[in-house]
Amino acid sequence: MSDAHDESGAADGGLAPITVGLAELNPIADIEGKTTKNRSKVGSVRPSALLYTSGIGATVDLPHLSVMPHGLDAWQRYYDRRPGGADLVVEPRLLDLVRAYLGAQVTQLRKAPWAPEAPGGFGDEAIDLGIPARVFPQWLRCTGCNLLAPVSHPIFEFKNVLKYRPDQATFIHKDCKGWSPGSGRAKARKGREQAAVPARYLIACVNGHIDEFPYVAWVHRGRNCPNAKIPQLRMREWKSNLGPDVQISCLSCDARRGMLEATGPKAAEKLPHCRGRHAHLDAFYQCDQSGKLMMLGAANQWFASTVGLLALPREEVASVIDLLPVLQALPPEVIASATAKEALAGFRGWAGSLTQNEIFGNATDDVLWEAIETLKGAVIPAPAAAVSTDPSDILLPEWLVLTNEEKYTKHSGSADFRAVRRAVPESLMPLIPEVVAVEKLKKVNAFVGFTRIDALDRIDDSKNRVAPLTRDGRPTWVPATEDRGEGFFLRFDEPTVVAWENKILELDIWETYRRAHELNFKRRTSKTSDSTIDPDSRFPPPRYWAIHSLSHLLIREAAMSSGYGSASLTERIYAWRKDGDRPAAAGLLITTTASDSEGTLGGLVDLSRPERLGALVHDAIRRGGRCSSDPVCSHRRPRGKEDFLHGAACHFCLFVSETSCERTNRFLDRRLLLDLMVDPDVATPGLLLPILGD
Known part of the structure; x- marks a missing residue:
């Protein structure tokens, strides 16, 4: 069911303007007909923000208003107006992974519309309309008189007339006379413009729905106003010992009700049930969940569900x-x-130069011709087999390429990938037999949905709790980004790692970590989830803890000499034991990427040179041997009901920014790396002992 009260709009991403249109402002028609002075563009966000912080279904806070990017159904008409249509991210492995989440009907990974370079950062308005969005929430509060009303109320007016200042787009109460009650001075006072800002309260549920707070029903306790069909409301706020005391009052009948009731112990009994509204789709769905009070901008209002991987050459x-x-x-x-x-030889050359992709060289004429005929006939065959979404299976192709010199050397001439083997410093040889400088790499990411209230890992990765991107829940394309950069890869000697790991598995401290993880897993899992996952299946082996800890030490050390801040460096840990046909892995890749098509500057690759890498690793080890929180840090272990997932690790020695760590600073312990002087009950053999020397 479509929401008849929703106003359509537009927004854009990638240093591209977000645009928004109200009921009386149709962005395409108004621009073509020049029927309004108001412009549609109201802001801009980066491409990565559309995947991680400000994507479909999220509320995007702009200087004077708040908008929500629409679902994919509303994007197509904006792509149709751009020369060449949508720009695509071409990565078959990522497309297969997205299909595993959303279905075989997904055929494309699209980049978000972007703003052409022009004065002020914006291009031709007739083309560059950005990503469609809506005003949300649609209840506004006047900052002058505290009047509370929906955006469609005639007292509010949208004002956005400066072409190169979309940040000044705002709603105004044109003739505001202040909040003082009474008929004397208030009526005589001359009115003036006052900004109207979004009202802060929303209703959400665990199924990803979000709705306006029912202010009229709330203040009248579910009944109609006796004096007016459309009552006027006012929101006022005072400070109190319990926090802000917000009161909603009806100016028509003098009914009053505070918002503290919506946050108290009996709030669940007083708040309405969820109406099943997906505001980003302008639609309602069946829902049996109770509504929960949500503040605009709350951290648990939107959790992105994304998938990403390295675009590596295909050898088959x-x-x-x-x-x-x-x-x-x-x-x-x-x-x-x-x-x-x-006559496909000429086609191969032309197509290969346009896509910068060596895949045409890996296809026979029969297969290539069949693919061309399939495309011309608009028939998309189903994938041969389902793709695993297990993290280790996703990383396995990268591991197989980075550990095979023949593979990565063969494909090092491509535009998106170039790697070369480097000599290993003698001081690292006993433990690290291979170093690879990845001079060019591309990371591709796709957005597959979002959740509310609970992050995906707190609901056991339940796909049924992920909000849909289209009304029918079966998108044929999803938004994607690509970043280019560089890095270096270290492979660890497998026999050495296995011998060390077997010793760790027999220690009591390892059992302590396992029990802490089990406790953490059960506590972190949401009460709204049907937990069927064995916590031990999510518990990484000792090699992961050790290699992960070394990765953090290297990130902190590399930030001092690579030219990149530590928050710009990221890790990819390849650390799992042999499991069936999947070979064991023990290695790490430190990378930095940028959305610019030219990639990065080479400072990280330079650290992989033998004369620099040995010093980098040993300096990192030396710094890791000391912590300003020792001996507290070096002796740390979970006890009793404690469920933290690290040992000898803290902000002073191992923790890095969350943009750098793939596990949010969990599964770290310096003791597993180094021979720290600690009590026997927490002592462990160090994986790095073979290269520490005397």
Whole structure:
């Protein structure tokens, strides 16, 4: 069911303007007909923000108003107006992963519309309309008189007339006379413009729905106002010992009610049930959950569900399924030039130069021609097999390429990947037999949905709790980004790691960590989740703890000499034991990426040179051997009901920013790396002992 009270709008992402239109402002029609002085663009966000902080279904706080990016159903008409349509991210492995989450009907990974370079950062308004969004929440409060009303109320007016200052877009109460009650001075006072800001309260539920707070029903306790069909409300606030005391009053009948009732112990009995509203889709769905009070901008209002991986070269022969996403990214005239299977040589060269993708060289003429005919016939075959979403399975292809010199050398001429083996410093040889400088890499990311109230890992990755991106829940494309950068890869000697790991597994301290993880897993899992996952299946092995700890030491040390801040460096840990046909892995990749098409500057790759890498590792080890919180830090272990997931680690020695760590500073322990002087009950052999020397 469509929400008849929703106003449509537009917003954009990628240093591109967010645009918004009200009921009386149709962005496309108004721009073409020049029927309004108000402009649609109201702000801009970066491409990565659309995936992680300000994406579909999130509330985007702008200087004077708040908007919510629409679902994918509303994006197409904005793509249609751009020359060449949508820009695609071509990465078959990521597309397969997205299909594992959303279904085989997904055929494209699209970049968000971006603003062309122009004065003020904006281009032609007739083309650059950005990403569609809506005003949300749609209840506004006048900052002058505290009047509370929906955005469609005639007292509010949208004002956005400066072409290059979309940040000044605002709603105003044009003739505000202040909040003082009474008929004397208030009526005689001359009115003036006052800004109207979003009202702060919302209703959400665990199924991802979000709705306006029912202010009229709340203040009248579920009944109608006796004196007015459309009553006027006022929101006032005082400070109190219990925090802000907000009161809603009706100016028509003098009914009053405080918002503290909505936050008290009996709030669940007083708040309405969820109406099943997905505001980003302008639609309602069936829902049996109770509504929960939500503050605008609350941290648990929106949790992104994204998938990402490194775009690495494929060593196997390409299939039709592999070729289709690449062919879809080509201009129509290129596809039309392929008229016969016997004359594909020219097509390969033209297509390869446009896509900068070596996949055409991995396909036979028969497979390539079949893919072209399939595309022309608009028939998309289903994937041959489901793709695993297990993190280790996702990382396995990267591990197989980075540990095989023949593979990464063969493909090092591509535009998105270049790697070269470096000599290993003699001081690292006993433990680290291989170093790879990754001079070029590309990381691709896709957005597959979002949750509210609980993050995805707190509900056991339940896909049914992820909010849909389209009304039918079956999108044919999803937003994606690509970042380019550099890094270096270290592989650890597997026999050495296995021998060390077997010793750790027999220690009491390891059992302590396992029990702490089990307790943490059960506590972190939401009460609204049906937990069926064995906590031990999510508990990483000792090698992960040790390699992860070394990665943090290297990030902190590299930040001092690479030219990049530590928050710009990220890690990818390849650390798992042999499991069936999946080979064991023990390695780490430190990278830095940027959304710029030229990538990064090479400072991280330079650290992989033998004359610098040895010093980098040993300096990191030396710093890791001391902590200003020792001996408290070096002796730390979970006890009793404690469930923290680290040992000898803290902000002074191992923790890094959350943009750098793939596990939010969990599963860390310096003792597993170094021979620290500690009590016997927490002492462990150090993985780095073979390279520490005397």
